[in-house]
Amino acid sequence: MQLNHIKDNIYYISAPVNMGIIVNERGEALLVDTGIDDSVSRKVRRMLEEKGFTLKGIIITHAHADHCGGAPYLVKSTGARVYATGIEKTVLEYPVWEPVYLFGGAYPPQPLRNKFFLAPGVVVDQELEPGVHNVAGSEVEIVDLAGHTLGQVGVAAGGVLFCADAIIGQDILSKHGIPLNTNIHRSLETFALLEERRESHFLPAHGALLEDIKMVTAANRRRVEDTIDHLLSLMSIRRTAEEILAAACAKFGVHIGNPGQYYLMHLTVLAYLSFLLDKKLITPTYRDNRQYFSLTSAG
Template sequence: MRVGMYTVGPVQENCFLVAADTGDKAVIIDPGEEAPRLLAEIESSGVTLEAILLTHTHFDHLGAVAPVARATGAPVYCPELEQHVLANVMDYVPFAGFGPFESYDADVLVKGGEQLHLAGLDIEVTFTPGHSPGHVTYAMTQPGDGPDVAPALFSGDVLFQQSVGRTDLPGGSHEVLLQSIAMLLERYPDDSVVHPGHMGLTTLGRERASNPFLTSLTT
């Protein structure tokens, strides 16, 4: 599949534009800020945006949701447990100096367990709380991929290179986060590429082998 990664905003959040190898439709994941830049990238890619997918609703992951949705007409898929945050964004920004961000009423709610078919992609929604109460991970493959093809994981702020998501924000739990990561390690193969909400790409196997925060899961 084709994946464009765009690091946006002062918190350096990763937004991803994903399309199948063939086809002219795409999904965008966690458009955090810089809506004009993201819209320009969508246009230059020659794709029609079919959906906006949110892993969770911390402010740095949704600042451009409303303007991108308005400009493209793409529906917004939001974790069910966090729809109230998207609908009242500024009430949930925990730090001064960020925003203002525009709120948005989610079009489609997800809670984990859904099998989505968007933009020529097969998308499994997996519930991965811990960083936030309703956090989900999107595992993407293309129709026709064989069983030996590992999915691309768009994991928001669950797992990073040599680190894990913070759990000191409201609704966070380190114990629950580790349970979510353990589930990802069990469910998906080691060569699954992790597309995180911050920092660079990694794989499940690399983090299983060397992430110091996962020692209790791998020993």
């Protein structure tokens, strides 16, 4: 982990989950995301103190444990206020929802209750709406970047856009195969929005700082479009969601080895099926108590 200067009063901490820092003229810092746990946020606190910054606010871009698990420690030790969108707040305050939705709404088994899926809860002091706001003493634009989750936002300030998990760096994209998105329609809209942004710097939470977002966004969009095309080709014959998941993993080089990987991929495949169902491109049928999906035109 390292604290890096981007430009003017904007900094970031490079880490497995990159964090943004916006500092106002009084040296008060607004942090974008917190990392996964206390050990990360202890380092964050130390880095801010070494710079002479006072942590005043934390914007949590979305309620995934790797972005918010460090928040309770920072709140307790600095008194910083927490900001998030209304829908993400529901998960931040009742974090069991993350493993519950992964496990189909049922109480999740132990392997889904570790720190990667079940964050400690944190109270959101103020709900965020897209638009320009003064947040904890800094003027920032909250940018709607839904798709990866239903209520994800980015944070823009001083010509830098912290873009959370709306896109991931190209090297990580090739490792991940099919990135996690929960609403494909909104992800495609978010890619279009990102390509129109005029910031000089963009920071995905997973990946390197970018001066040009177009290439990486195009690569992310291509992966979503290739996934749509591949799933449609698979459904020229009727298949269960389980068969579609296995075939899609084979195509994009994904090797599932534990429950966490399985349920994240399962959620992602369901997001694509939901998208294709809404477009009426595929139709479900039920036989022998199994659900199958096939191309609508295939009858």
